[in-house]
Amino acid sequence: MVLGWLLFLAMATPPSTTGTKECIFCELTDSTKCPGTHMRCGDDEDCFTGHGVAQGVGPVINKGCVHSTSCGREEPVQYMGLTYSLTTTCCYGFLCNGGSSPSEAATSLALSFLLLHHWL
Template sequence: MVLGWLLLLVTALPRGTTGTKECVFCELTDSSSCPGTHMHCGDDEDCFTGTGTSPGLGPIINKGCLPSTLCGREEPVTYQGVTYSLISTCCSGHLCNRAPNPAGSRRALGILLLLLRLL
């Protein structure tokens, strides 16, 4: 019975950060969506989503891997001849910088409710 609980719990938890971490990568873009491709990060890197702003213009975004020491910093970047202030927000899970997945959230919630019901 305990083994069954552990197996259920392990399948409900997000993937760990051990081993090779993958992140979503996309170039700077002014598009609201960034489908991106997968890339492998180094041991000292985290996934990030960068959001840039410039007065009077819409935001820009980019995604990829970033050394963890640079997370949360603000830096100037130039996109299409305009300088933006880009802030990188990091996360440490496998593909954690992809777009939110409502179906995955519902799955985790369903498993949690099942566990609570069984208790």
């Protein structure tokens, strides 16, 4: 039973932010969803989500790792022949730029608990 609770806590608690940082990466896109893939960041990098706007068209987004000094900056980027003003918003946790909503996280945690309880 104790082993089960330890396993549950390990699944429910994100890994420590010391050591290698992992973030979600996805190319610049005009899609509303950016599922991405996992990537490792350098010691002086943070996870980010970039939101870009250009007059008369919909927004663009991208995600990945960025040097800490670039957090919060607004810079021009080219996408599909247009120049967008992209603002970089950084975050500081394991896969923090993944975009999961609190309800998705709670559902995942509840399902993990039920599966673990059934396994025990």
